[in-house]
Amino acid sequence: MSSEPGSKERRHGEVDIALPQDFDAGVYFIGTIHTPWKRRQDCPKNSVESTDPCTIVVNAPFADGLQDIEACSHLWVLYFMDQAARNLIVQRPSHYDRALGVFALRSPARPNPIALSAVSLLGVERSGHAARLAVIGLDCRDGTPLLDLKPYFASTDVRAGAEVSWHKSRKI
Secondary structure (H helix, E strand, O other), rough: OOOOOOOOOOOOOOOOOOOOOOOOOOOOOEEEEEEOOOOHHOOOOOOHHOEEEEEEEEEHHHHHHHOOOOHHOOEEEOOOOOOOOOOOOEEEEOOOOEEEEHHOOOOOOOOOOOOOOOEEEEEEEEEEEEEEEEEEOOOOOOOEEEEEEEOOOHHHHOOOOOOOOOHOOOOO
């Protein structure tokens, strides 16, 4: 059993790696995401299955960056899955019949556990210098650190014909 965050017994075909001693870059957590899910296993499988309202709290020093965000119907939310294993490089999801490379999956277990969800923006509430966004479409546990927010542009973010061939042919 690994001592990495989020470590667990590995499934047949899964592979761990030794991670570098030092990080290459630093990031600022700009806020916190609040969801109804306290544990990772309670979260929706993916953000498209999520219909529960969630709250994104943007910390005071970054709140001015929300200027004009109300004009966006949808946002990209980038967040840090801080409880995920970081050393699992080949995984075998329980709902697939084979192991796959981490970069072919959207699993939170990855060297840099950065997640991305397209959300519907329901509203913005400002109080003092901090701000809260009401959204639908997240799949993370309560207390997840927020990395970034970006506008979702249907004109450039949708790719017609995009596919993942192993996903279409999987055996469930």
